[in-house]
Amino acid sequence: MSLLEKLLGRAGKGTLDPGAHHDPDPRRSAVLRQAAAVLLGYPDGQLLERLPVLRAALAEVGAADGVAELLDWFTARPLEQVQADYVQEFDLSRRHSLHLTYWTDGDTRRRGEALAAFKQVYRAHGAELDAAELPDYLPLVLEFTATVSPGDGWELLQRYRPSLELLRLSLRDDGLPHHRAVALVCSTLPGVSPEDREAVMRMAGYGPPTESVGLDPYDPRLLPLTERNQG
Template structure:
């Protein structure tokens, strides 16, 4: 079994309807999305052992591996416990780098619940029941769905929330976090060139995170999965 099959768990991405899905290289997109799903998730020892496979798979589909070189070093330059603590600080306790796509478009508003319900409906239409540990708009979950379950609907979700991806990429870039390279790789699987700044993203989208709050607080550390608060 080659590195691509090890990564995707099959010979290629899910079934593609050529009449509705226009990706010229779905295999490359699937590999990038699955690799970045892992790279943007909570780091554990299993991920560290997979880093060489991820690099090899990306190289095999001619993805720009240089985009994630800094991130690969970030995972291995320090003890895992410190890497995990930094991840929780940047992605779970800070709104600046939210990995939840609807946060960037709907903030903590009532209509965010409708957007999350739409994600669940799409997953369930493919027999994929989202778990309870993450909200259904969690970027690594969306990427894995697009890589392994439905390239068409996964692509549609990513394209619909392209402004969220770009705002996340810019926030990571501005704060000098190496995960920006993984998000840039995700954006490279979508049509068009990434905007250079936030104003350009806002012009593209026509909206930003609303301010109306209904008391949602996904960054409360008491709500984190146990694995994110325990020592490996």
């Protein structure tokens, strides 16, 4: 039994059983995850300075073209406007939440248990968290996976694969190039990414898309109907 299974138990609705960790190209995966962690973070002067290095690293593993639009997004206008746009899309809009458990648990009590399990995974590897950030924050999970524990980090990402895919689709549908960074992450995980939200729902164990009838079309989460109504 893996550490994650001991902490979280069996995969529930909205999450996947991660299965056994196997990565045929761990170096490439580490580069993609570290790059995505930076590109999904808050844009500041340091990020802009790192863009040439990121572009070169991604080109080395054949992934630069996939995120070219996103790399240009950071430099096409003044940094202050880039920051304002980021805050609007990621901090003020739940449609683009970078917190993995939000998509599966919303603000329910179950989410607190899931967040505690993330913390325990980090602590098991001696990783200290910034108290200002929740442990399921995607850039944090990606950095942990790329630099601390590829195995346990991979299990977190794969378990919350439906969250990743819903975030990717939401960003894509809203015309934000950040969906390319999430696609990089998904490409390091097994299988092909779903084409639409209904396919993600099936992946997460919610059955046919008829279950979403009557739900708020702007609520992107994977919560069952009863929990959505309480959220």
